[in-house]
Every structure is written in structure tokens, then in C-alpha cells.
Amino acid sequence: MSNIIKITIDGRECTARPGQTVLEAAAANGIYIPSLCRFEGLKPAGSCRVCTVRVGGRYQASCTFPVSEGMAVESAVPDLEDMRKAIVEMLFVEGNHMCPTCEKSGNCELQALAYRFRMLVPRFPYLFPKKAVEPAGSKLLMEQNRCIKCLRCATGIRTKDNKKVFGPLHRSVEKKLFVDPALASALPERWARKAMDRCPVGCILRKEVGFAVPVGRRKYDKAPIGSDIEKPRS
Amino acid sequence: MSKPVIATASLAGCFGCHMSILDIDERILQLVELVEFNKSPIDDIKTFTKPVDIGLIEGGCCNSENVENLRSFRANCKILISVGECAIMGGLPAMRNGIPIRECLEEAYFHTPTIDPADPRIMPHDEELPVILDRVYPNHEIVPVDYYLPGCPPSADLIWKALVALLEGKPLDLSYGLIKFD
Incomplete structure (x- = not known):
């Protein structure tokens, strides 16, 4: 073979x-x-x-x-590209994505996709769902307004003895990511940062480190998401 | 030929988008050559005195006055543009969406730390005051909007390029970095 x-x-x-x-x-x-x-x-x-x-x-x-x-x-191809843009737009209206106030702005993958797709306004009506900022132990915060249920935290963040720190709760529109505050507090600093960095949006936040990188030097300020992968057609 | 006419308004906004219009720096001299301003806080004309070609709206709708103002812009402007995050999605004022209006007002007028507990509790409700809406609305949920310029505020370059594209009747070149939501 x-x-x-x-x-x-x-x-x-x-x-x-x-x-x-x-x-x-x-x-x-x-x-x-x-x-x-x-x-x-x-x-x-x-x-x-x-x-x-x-x-x-x-x-x-x-x-x-x-x-x-x-x-x-x-x-x-145009129809697939439009569908991808529609999905991103849907994610924007399903949460409360107040980019100007968000610690992750400029480093956010959802926002970066919207920039790449030149999203000016979502085609769907804003839902303004009622969500809360939830404490997640001594190191982290869960800003539920921004969660897009990608499940990266549920899959990728575990304690030393392999316990899941985050997990999905409920289904469909009720679905949300649950955090165990005791396990989250026990995460070593490196893993607390990892939890924040792996979150594509500004939902999981390490306390007291927001807005550290100035505008202009953030990940997606100058080059679109994916430009590190793309090579021009030869 | 008479110059195209521009009008602007700030609804539930912070005037940051208007500041960004002024941030086009020396290009403002060109702008004055290219267009004429009608109703706008920039020239302090309070009412429409002629039909307007381009209306720039900053801010969304949080009270009855915003709605009235927006509708009058729609009626008087050929092209209406939502400028900035607040106009497009409600922005920071929309952070109150989801909180009952009574709770918001009680927090602002009764419970905020700067209220002296000895003072009488007064919730403003004069009929002269605009009525606050149940939530903050993006402008396109109130009237049809033609174009959107995102940003908080949209950069002077984006505003300038959009205006020039409209005036020249050419498509807007949205190169990367012009669209920002913050």
C-alpha cells in the first residue's frame, strides 16, 4: 500500500x-x-x-x-464561503459579543474569522441572550456571554490526575460549559494560562492579565487568521 | 452641479465615531470641497433644511428620541449608514439588554454608591424626557439601513474610504485591517 x-x-x-x-x-x-x-x-x-x-x-x-x-x-467556492460566514454571523448573534470591552479582542479567533470574511453586520437578528459572568475558582473567570461551545476546554484541560475541569451541561440552546471551581483553582499557573489561550473567544479568562498586549501588536491586527498556513498558488 | 449633502447624528453613542470622522485630519479640507453638511452636530444645524444624500448614524436606539431621530434621518436621507458598533449591534449600551428596565433604573438612581441615603429617592419621569426603551436596538431593527461601518470607533481611513467610494460610485476596497470591531 x-x-x-x-x-x-x-x-x-x-x-x-x-x-x-x-x-x-x-x-x-x-x-x-x-x-x-x-x-x-x-x-x-x-x-x-x-x-x-x-x-x-x-x-x-x-x-x-x-x-x-x-x-x-x-x-x-462562493457558496461554501458564504455558509462559513453565515455560521460565524450566527455565533455572533447567539452570544453577547461586545468586542470593544473584551480582553480577547485582537486575539479572538471568532473575531479573526469575521475579519477574514469581511463581516460588516450579521444577517441574523441579535438575540441578546441573558448570560452571566461566572466565577471559576481563584484563577479563572467564565464569561458565558462569549462562549461558542467549541468544547476545546472540555477536551483539552485536565488536572494532573486526568480529571476534566470543564464539561458541557444540557443540550441544544440550553447547552453551556460548566467549570469545576475547585479543580480550576488547583490548576497550575501554566495550565490556567493554557485554558485561557485555548479558548478561541474571551470566555475563559485568567484573572488580572487582560489587555496586556497593546492594539497593533495583537495576533490578528495585521495579518488575517490562516495567513501562516496559506501559500500562493504556484 | 450641487455638492452631495451629508448629515450625521449621534444616538445612543459616545461621540467617538464623530471624533473618528474628524480624525481624517487634513483630508477634512478635501471633504469640505467635496460635500456639503446639513443637519449634524459638526455644524450645529438642528433640522433638515434640504434632502440629504448620505446620513451617517452613530449609536443605536435606547430611547424614544433616538427612534424619532433615526426615522427622520431615514425619511430625509437617500443612503443611511450605521457607523460603529453601537449603531450596528447596540454596543456598550446594549450590555443592559437582558436586565429588566426597572432593575437598571433602580440601580442608577437608588443604589449607586454616589446616592446619599438621606436624600429622597427620585426616579426621573417627566414627560419632557424621552422614554427609555425596553432594550437597546441596533438601527437596522428600527429602519432599513443601507451600509455598515464597524469599529469602536471605525477608523478614520474606513470612514474616508467609504465616503469616497460612495461619492465616486465605486466599490469599497476592504483591505485587511480596515474592519475592526474594537
């Missing part, structure tokens, strides 16, 4: 390894497929669907969909 799989993404010939997902193979070939809930090194949850591509006429989350020989992937 060959160890090289050939696929095309938007007609561009790419090589992939068996077991790779479409998103991983795309990145390895210098093609950025926008994604949000996925975090490098964590098992993808496939929950946000921002990375949706079309394979054989069917819609697939590219962060979970494995490559196979001869696969033809559609990604940067």
Missing part, C-alpha cells in the same frame, strides 16, 4: 498521508481551510462546522473527515 495519497482541493493537486484529515492535508499543502473549534493537538470535536467542505457533492467537516485516494475536495 502506498503511503502517499493524491487528492485535489479546488482543483489543486495535493499529496496526503493515510489517516490525515482533509483539513490537515490542506494545511500541509499550504491551503487554509477556515476552522474554529479545532485546536492543533486536540481530538477534533467537529462541533462548529466552519471547516465544512464538499466531497462528492456531500458536506463534510474537514477537521474530522479522512482523506482517501483520488478525492476531489471543494473548499474555497
Whole structure:
């Protein structure tokens, strides 16, 4: 069996390894497929669907969909790009995303996708749901107004004895991320920071460190999200 | 040919977006050459005196006066633009959305730390005062809005480029960095 799989993404010939997902193979070939809930090194949850591509006429989350020989992937096509933008817009209206007051502004992946997609106003009506800022032990805060339920914290933040610190509660529109304040307090500093950094938005916050990086030097101030992956078409 | 006419208003905003308009620096001389200002806090014209081509609205709607003002802008302006986060999504004033209005007013007038407990408790309710709305509304939920310029405030460059694009009838080049929500 060959160890090289050939696929095309938007007609561009790419090589992939068996077991790779479409998103991983795309990145390895210098093609950025926008994604949000996925975090490098964590098992993808496939929950946000921002990375949706079309394979054989069917819609697939590219962060979970494995490559196979001869696969033809559609990604940067107008209808898929508009659908991705619609998902981001939906996330904006489903929470209370007050960017001007947010510690994560400029480093926020949701905001960065909106910038990349040139979102001027969501096409959906704002819901203004009633959410709260919840204490999460001595080191962290949970700003529930901003949570997009990507589940990165539930998957990726554990105590030394492998206990989950965060976990989903309820389902559908009632769904929220629950934090165990005692376990969160016991997280070493490095992991408390990790919890904040892994959160794509400004929901999990390490107390007393916000707004440390000045405007102009934040992650997405100058270059769009994904520009570290993209290589121009040769 | 007469110059295109611009009007501006600040509804539930902080005047930061107007400051950003002024932040176009020396280009303001060009702007004065290109357009004529009508109703606006910049020239202090209080009522519309002629039909307006472009209306720039800062701030969303938090009270009845905002709604009245916005509707009069829609009626008098060919093109209406929501300028800034508050106009587009309610912004910081919308942080009260979800809190019952009674709770908000009691917090502001009865429980805030600067209230002397010895003073009589007074909640302003004069009929001269605009009525506060149940929540803060983005402008496009009250009247149709044609364009949106996000930012808190939108950068002077974005405002300038948008105005020039409109005046020249060309599409707006939204290069990366022009759109910011903060």
C-alpha cells in the first residue's frame, strides 16, 4: 500500500498521508481551510462546522473527515464561503459579543474569522441572550456571554490526575460549559494560562492579565487568521 | 452641479465615531470641497433644511428620541449608514439588554454608591424626557439601513474610504485591517 495519497482541493493537486484529515492535508499543502473549534493537538470535536467542505457533492467537516485516494475536495467556492460566514454571523448573534470591552479582542479567533470574511453586520437578528459572568475558582473567570461551545476546554484541560475541569451541561440552546471551581483553582499557573489561550473567544479568562498586549501588536491586527498556513498558488 | 449633502447624528453613542470622522485630519479640507453638511452636530444645524444624500448614524436606539431621530434621518436621507458598533449591534449600551428596565433604573438612581441615603429617592419621569426603551436596538431593527461601518470607533481611513467610494460610485476596497470591531 502506498503511503502517499493524491487528492485535489479546488482543483489543486495535493499529496496526503493515510489517516490525515482533509483539513490537515490542506494545511500541509499550504491551503487554509477556515476552522474554529479545532485546536492543533486536540481530538477534533467537529462541533462548529466552519471547516465544512464538499466531497462528492456531500458536506463534510474537514477537521474530522479522512482523506482517501483520488478525492476531489471543494473548499474555497462562493457558496461554501458564504455558509462559513453565515455560521460565524450566527455565533455572533447567539452570544453577547461586545468586542470593544473584551480582553480577547485582537486575539479572538471568532473575531479573526469575521475579519477574514469581511463581516460588516450579521444577517441574523441579535438575540441578546441573558448570560452571566461566572466565577471559576481563584484563577479563572467564565464569561458565558462569549462562549461558542467549541468544547476545546472540555477536551483539552485536565488536572494532573486526568480529571476534566470543564464539561458541557444540557443540550441544544440550553447547552453551556460548566467549570469545576475547585479543580480550576488547583490548576497550575501554566495550565490556567493554557485554558485561557485555548479558548478561541474571551470566555475563559485568567484573572488580572487582560489587555496586556497593546492594539497593533495583537495576533490578528495585521495579518488575517490562516495567513501562516496559506501559500500562493504556484 | 450641487455638492452631495451629508448629515450625521449621534444616538445612543459616545461621540467617538464623530471624533473618528474628524480624525481624517487634513483630508477634512478635501471633504469640505467635496460635500456639503446639513443637519449634524459638526455644524450645529438642528433640522433638515434640504434632502440629504448620505446620513451617517452613530449609536443605536435606547430611547424614544433616538427612534424619532433615526426615522427622520431615514425619511430625509437617500443612503443611511450605521457607523460603529453601537449603531450596528447596540454596543456598550446594549450590555443592559437582558436586565429588566426597572432593575437598571433602580440601580442608577437608588443604589449607586454616589446616592446619599438621606436624600429622597427620585426616579426621573417627566414627560419632557424621552422614554427609555425596553432594550437597546441596533438601527437596522428600527429602519432599513443601507451600509455598515464597524469599529469602536471605525477608523478614520474606513470612514474616508467609504465616503469616497460612495461619492465616486465605486466599490469599497476592504483591505485587511480596515474592519475592526474594537
